[in-house]
Amino acid sequence: MATDKEHITLMFNDIAPTYDKLNHILSLNVDKSWRRKAGRHVKKAVTDLEKPLILDVACGTADSTVQLAKSIENADIRAIDISDGMLEIGKEKVAKLGLQDRISFSNSCAESIDFQDNTFDSVFVAFGVRNFSDREQGLKDILRVLKPSGTLLVLELSEPQNVIIRWFYNLYFRNILPIIGKRVSGNAEAYRYLQKTVEKFPMPKEFIAMLQSCGYQEIKHKALTFGLCRIYQAKKI
Numbered sequence: 001m002a003t004d005k006e007h008i009t010l011m012f013n014d015i016a017p018t019y020d021k022l023n024h025i026l027s028l029n030v031d032k033s034w035r036r037k038a039g040r041h042v043k044k045a046v047t048d049l050e051k052p053l054i055l056d057v058a059c060g061t062a063d064s065t066v067q068l069a070k071s072i073e074n075a076d077i078r079a080i081d082i083s084d085g086m087l088e089i090g091k092e093k094v095a096k097l098g099l100q101d102r103i104s105f106s107n108s109c110a111e112s113i114d115f116q117d118n119t120f121d122s123v124f125v126a127f128g129v130r131n132f133s134d135r136e137q138g139l140k141d142i143l144r145v146l147k148p149s150g151t152l153l154v155l156e157l158s159e160p161q162n163v164i165i166r167w168f169y170n171l172y173f174r175n176i177l178p179i180i181g182k183r184v185s186g187n188a189e190a191y192r193y194l195q196k197t198v199e200k201f202p203m204p205k206e207f208i209a210m211l212q213s214c215g216y217q218e219i220k221h222k223a224l225t226f227g228l229c230r231i232y233q234a235k236k237i
């Protein structure tokens with residue numbers, strides 16, 4: 001499985017035009033409720049602040065960025081991604097919604113974020129961490145740009161732990177999802193990549209240990225929809 005940045009960028013550029021449509025088809029629209037839930041968690045993390053500044057890392061086509069802007073009406077948001085194809089669709093979406101004064105985009109990678117130390121009140125990453133070519137470096141650089149007392153929220157797909165649910169999940173993820181992915185996007189590799197990255201993503205105990213070793217504290221974790229998705233919350237002290 002290719003994990004180098006250039007390859008990942010090209011792959012997301014290629015699937016960008018069909019990314020949103022496929023997300024909603026493949027998750028049966030459940031991704032929208034996960035994003036809303038994550039938005040509420042970020043809102044809670046910045047609730048005392050008059051004008052929180054939030055960074056959305058690996059923002060893609062900005063579905064999560066827009067959800068953040070809707071959930072936290074007083075927030076200013078910066079959004080970064082390495083794929084210009086995904087960013088272009090995100091920019092159009094944000095302009096159509098009239099949110100361009102509150103959301104700005106730039107091409108920057110998680111491992112070397114183009115912002116100064118201690119800039120953000122909260123950083124959010126939705127379905128992005130598993131794609132980082134150097135996961136630990138990405139998490140460390142996010143810690144660098146978080147203000148002290150700032151909160152990282154990670155939303156990520158995961159394999160359910162219940163054996164019966166996992167059997168159906170594997171059937172769907174390994175056999176059905178790549179076929180639909182190929183039909184709609186024309187890119188079979190991208191949807192095999194999706195399945196492999198989810199399978200390889202660390203289970204909660206391991207990911208929490210990684211967050212700790214990167215310097216985060218007060219780490220919490222919550223499973224959503226039978227563990228098909230998980231929210232991690234971690235603080236910079």
Ligand SMILES: C[S@@+](CC[C@H](N)C(=O)[O-])C[C@H]1O[C@@H](n2cnc3c(N)ncnc32)[C@H](O)[C@@H]1O
Nearest residue numbers: 012058059060064081082083086109110126131
């Ligand atoms: C599955 S999409 C998620 C997009 C969006 N956050 C969402 O909720 O739909 C993963 C995104 O991560 C981006 N990405 C992958 N590696 C990255 C990195 N190292 N730094 C920044 N973005 C990255 C990809 O270009 C892609 O847009």
